Amino acid sequence: MRLKTEVKMSRISELSSEAGRSRAAEGTGQADLAPDTRLYVPAHPRYHADPEQAPGVGFEFLARPQTGEPVPVAFTTLDALVAALGESQPWIAMPAEAFVELMRRNGLARVAVDPAVAPGTEPYWTPENIRAYTEAVRR
Template structure:
């Protein structure tokens, strides 16, 4: 059973495709493992018991306060046949966080034009990643470039040929 600190379903998929190539079709047992991990992640995030450190007295802890109406979030479609997309989380000091940019131009400036992304509202992010902090417009060097033109082309091929 999946536990925090282990690879996420999206990380498992990325690793598998890095080894086998985006054009390869994963075996059904591997896809089943990804789905089971994704389900365990969802169950965990719904009630993981994480206690956030107390906020300073002058900062509101209300979800969405101080966030723009929408953020551009690094993400990519699921390639295991499930609907939707996987938000690409990063790890800072052992904590997985959601990264959002206030414009497509800012995302592209840091991650390149090959980075897949989605626009999400603060409430959408809270609904799917309520237990994770959100870093808006991170300083350069915090988020690493993971996508190239070749990797994006391979993903397109998997999605259209799959």
């Protein structure tokens, strides 16, 4: 089975207003990241109601606190992703250059790398949410 890539916003949390703890990467010439840097990206499989359609990958974005604007995010280590979004957060790994280019093609020019998440934000994905998602997909 082939997975197709699609960008579907899921608001999983909000970025912290503490900008100093995140780095923004633009284009493929990020000062902080080599193009082949492995990034851990919050994402999950997306299944369509029509079984003839191939499953896809739904990327999950954070939201800017002031505007609610979607922000693609990625983490340089799996530990950083888990610390920010919780142990149950689904993810995929991909090269920085591919992730940034995919987001750019979908109209999102900036990517937050290793962002700070707003304090007190509860993770969206919990073991219960994973079970519910799995049961819904099986139907």
